[in-house]
Amino acid sequence: MLDRETPDKSNDVPYLVDTDIHERVLYRDLVSYLDNPWRRYVTDCEWKQEKHLPYTQPAVAGVDRADARVPDGRPAGTDLDFMRAQLLDACQHQFGILTGALDPSPSSMHGWHEMAVALATAYNDWQVEHWLEQDDRLYGSVHIAAQDPQAAVREIERIGPHPKMVQVLLPMDDFLWGDPYYHPIFAAAERHNLTIAMHHNEPPVHFGRFPRYFIEWHTLIPTVHMMQVTNMVFNGVFEKFPGLKLLMIEGGFAFAPYLMRKMDQQYRDLRHEVPWIKRMPSDIVREHVRFTTQPMEEMNRQEFMHIIEQMGSDEMVCFSTDYPHWDYDSPFQALPSLEKALKQKIFSDNAKALYPKLPAHSSRYAGQS
Amino acid sequence: MLDRETPDKSNDVPYLVDTDIHERVLYRDLVSYLDNPWRRYVTDCEWKQEKHLPYTQPAVAGVDRADARVPDGRPAGTDLDFMRAQLLDACQHQFGILTGALDPSPSSMHGWHEMAVALATAYNDWQVEHWLEQDDRLYGSVHIAAQDPQAAVREIERIGPHPKMVQVLLPMDDFLWGDPYYHPIFAAAERHNLTIAMHHNEPPVHFGRFPRYFIEWHTLIPTVHMMQVTNMVFNGVFEKFPGLKLLMIEGGFAFAPYLMRKMDQQYRDLRHEVPWIKRMPSDIVREHVRFTTQPMEEMNRQEFMHIIEQMGSDEMVCFSTDYPHWDYDSPFQALPSLEKALKQKIFSDNAKALYPKLPAHSSRYAGQS
Numbered sequence: 245m246l247d248r249e250t251p252d253k254s255n256d257v258p259y260l261v262d263t264d265i266h267e268r269v270l271y272r273d274l275v276s277y278l279d280n281p282w283r284r285y286v287t288d289c290e291w292k293q294e295k296h297l298p299y300t301q302p303a304v305a306g307v308d309r310a311d312a313r314v315p316d317g318r319p320a321g322t323d324l325d326f327m328r329a330q331l332l333d334a335c336q337h338q339f340g341i342l343t344g345a346l347d348p349s350p351s352s353m354h355g356w357h358e359m360a361v362a363l364a365t366a367y368n369d370w371q372v373e374h375w376l377e378q379d380d381r382l383y384g385s386v387h388i389a390a391q392d393p394q395a396a397v398r399e400i401e402r403i404g405p406h407p408k409m410v411q412v413l414l415p416m417d418d419f420l421w422g423d424p425y426y427h428p429i430f431a432a433a434e435r436h437n438l439t440i441a442m443h444h445n446e447p448p449v450h451f452g453r454f455p456r457y458f459i460e461w462h463t464l465i466p467t468v469h470m471m472q473v474t475n476m477v478f479n480g481v482f483e484k485f486p487g488l489k490l491l492m493i494e495g496g497f498a499f500a501p502y503l504m505r506k507m508d509q510q511y512r513d514l515r516h517e518v519p520w521i522k523r524m525p526s527d528i529v530r531e532h533v534r535f536t537t538q539p540m541e542e543m544n545r546q547e548f549m550h551i552i553e554q555m556g557s558d559e560m561v562c563f564s565t566d567y568p569h570w571d572y573d574s575p576f577q578a579l580p581s582l583e584k585a586l587k588q589k590i591f592s593d594n595a596k597a598l599y600p601k602l603p604a605h606s607s608r609y610a611g612q613s
Numbered sequence: 614m615l616d617r618e619t620p621d622k623s624n625d626v627p628y629l630v631d632t633d634i635h636e637r638v639l640y641r642d643l644v645s646y647l648d649n650p651w652r653r654y655v656t657d658c659e660w661k662q663e664k665h666l667p668y669t670q671p672a673v674a675g676v677d678r679a680d681a682r683v684p685d686g687r688p689a690g691t692d693l694d695f696m697r698a699q700l701l702d703a704c705q706h707q708f709g710i711l712t713g714a715l716d717p718s719p720s721s722m723h724g725w726h727e728m729a730v731a732l733a734t735a736y737n738d739w740q741v742e743h744w745l746e747q748d749d750r751l752y753g754s755v756h757i758a759a760q761d762p763q764a765a766v767r768e769i770e771r772i773g774p775h776p777k778m779v780q781v782l783l784p785m786d787d788f789l790w791g792d793p794y795y796h797p798i799f800a801a802a803e804r805h806n807l808t809i810a811m812h813h814n815e816p817p818v819h820f821g822r823f824p825r826y827f828i829e830w831h832t833l834i835p836t837v838h839m840m841q842v843t844n845m846v847f848n849g850v851f852e853k854f855p856g857l858k859l860l861m862i863e864g865g866f867a868f869a870p871y872l873m874r875k876m877d878q879q880y881r882d883l884r885h886e887v888p889w890i891k892r893m894p895s896d897i898v899r900e901h902v903r904f905t906t907q908p909m910e911e912m913n914r915q916e917f918m919h920i921i922e923q924m925g926s927d928e929m930v931c932f933s934t935d936y937p938h939w940d941y942d943s944p945f946q947a948l949p950s951l952e953k954a955l956k957q958k959i960f961s962d963n964a965k966a967l968y969p970k971l972p973a974h975s976s977r978y979a980g981q982s
Contacts, residue, residue, distance in 0.1 A: 420824060463847075466875065470833065506868075518826060518828055541877075
């Protein structure tokens with residue numbers, strides 16, 4: 245994101261909360277957190293979760309920024325010291341939320357639930373020990389095997405109370421998360437004041453298969469965000485769990501005004517089908533759903549502000565870098581120049597409101613504007 | 614669509630071209646257009662195409678306007694005289710484009726290609742005889758069995774030259790129409806100056822199954838439009854067939870600015886994957902793709918104009934009623950009040966530019982504005 249119409253060259257970013265940082269685990273590092281028989285599948289069988297995306301991005305380092313590879317040769321996102329220097333210190337992060345590398349992605353395993361449950365637990369323990377307890381700035385995501393909701397609830401109960409765990413991560417795979425089958429997960433998240441965070445995994449596979457090109461697949465990721473928000477709202481998740489918050493990661497937010505208006509139109513016409521929905525869908529979204537910024541479409545200040553105005557709230561958008569991935573957004577360059585009060589919200593306060601475990605609000609601009 | 618913030622109460626609609634009218638065939642009316650063995654499946658076996666949508670709209674007459682049922686009891690859309698009175702005369706249509714009832718929808722038959730081919734031919738002949746040659750105002754869609762592209766080309770060659778056939782209809786089923794497999798269809802359409810028109814059928818079935826509720830399914834229909842436009846553009850259809858036009862029916866147009874910007878962003882990042890695409894995707898969409906208005910989201914003039922401005926063209930939107938369906942849009946009420954020159958385009962000229970077989974442009978407002 246280097247070539248902006250109105251780049252923010254001031255580098256004047258308020259206390260940054262980065263809502264999407266991908267730390268990466270190597271399977272060998274999970275071994276000590278796995279019991280047998282699960283451990284042996286990794287050590288003896290060299291098992292790893294199969295990924296099916298038939299293409300890759302035409303970028304020199306695959307999914308990662310080429311300069312994010314650890315100097316000792318390990319993949320990007322595996323080393324805390326290197327991430328500290330390249331991201332947290334360089335961008336003056338106040339806080340960063342870890343969202344995992346989606347590999348392993350326990351909730352995306354189709355079948356073999358017990359292995360998925362074991363991997364989720366191992367991942368969480370590894371994350372706490374090697375990341376969350378090593379840097380005050382880092383907060384984490386509870387990985388679960390959502391295909392086994394009762395096991396997922398047990399894992400949320402076990403690790404969710406950790407003071408650095410702020411959300412439960414659900415991948416956008418071929419699940420419709422609003423389904424009552426998953427509601428015990430939302431109940432557990434609500435009990436522990438954990439946000440539900442959704443990040444795409446392999447879909448869109450809209451007709452049960454991938455689109456033909458990576459650029460199509462990548463362009464259409466937000467359609468899965470639209471599906472999941474629609475599904476969560478009309479299934480009544482937010483009526484049933486009024487304290488629940490949902491963060492949609494890495495789909496951007498520019499589609500949100502369209503989706504909110506469309507849902508309202510449909511609700512006016514078809515609300516008899518979903519009598520458990522008592523408010524306009526856009527009101528539900530405004531109260532419960534938040535969106536991360538990355539990947540930012542190119543837009544100038546006027547266009548950016550128009551989207552915020554159409555959303556009817558400036559408290560729904562949270563900045564994210566997607567570090568260390570190839571389409572990383574720099575906090576200094578990704579957004580157009582904005583008013584200080586709005587920057588304070590997007591770069592900092594909106595995320596802090598979403599994550600009650602983060603220290604209380606503090607404005608860099610207090611008394612200035 | 615009765616309760617508008619700024620309804621156009623002037624009833625001042627320019628020479629109306631309605632780009633989405635659903636005439637409906639009864640299977641028994643196709644019998645005389647079918648040869649055996651196909652005929653016998655309809656007469657003896659009472660075969661009809663299976664539809665799989667597991668729910669329906671909570672409307673008193675199902676998919677139709679309750680007042681559109683023919684007085685003799687036949688379903689809405691089956692009787693030309695009744696449609697004349699209720700739609701063409703009442704709304705002072707200059708022209709209307711028939712898009713079929715999607716039942717039968719030959720391209721949506723999975724398997725049994727020969728029956729699909731026979732049904733497409735029968736439907737086209739019935740449409741010409743009973744509709745296109747019975748009213749000067751009505752123009753038609755060539756139905757094909759696209760799953761057999763060579764047969765589809767033969768049908769386009771056979772019936773496409775009819776002076777009242779203006780487009781080839783593709784249903785948005787679980788096909789990605791940009792696939793080279795279907796390119797012979799686009800070549801034939803281009804040869805005969807026929808627009809490609811896409812109308813949703815059963816999807817979105819995004820993960821291979823339906824969302825849980827009708828309101829979800831209906832809300833998400835435009836995501837299939839996004840998929841198909843993205844797929845057509847990045848597969849290079851419009852580079853290969855520079856004369857081809859694509860009309861996206863019944864998804865509205867409010868998502869178009871978002872999609873165009875998103876595609877441009879992705880093209881900037883990932884164009885190396887699709888070197889056959891030589892222009893910004895938004896430029897391709899502006900030149901080749903058109904959108905019908907129905908179902909209109911509620912918006913005021915300012916919001917409407919902002920969408921048009923973001924599209925970068927006022928020549929991409931064509932009015933449609935979706936008669937006789939339950940969510941019909943009235944030309945007198947669906948749109949906010951607009952400048953005359955823009956109304957002339959949306960209600961009339963944009964469709965006339967799309968369909969060269971329609972008589973040359975004539976402006977109701979010539980010399981007035």
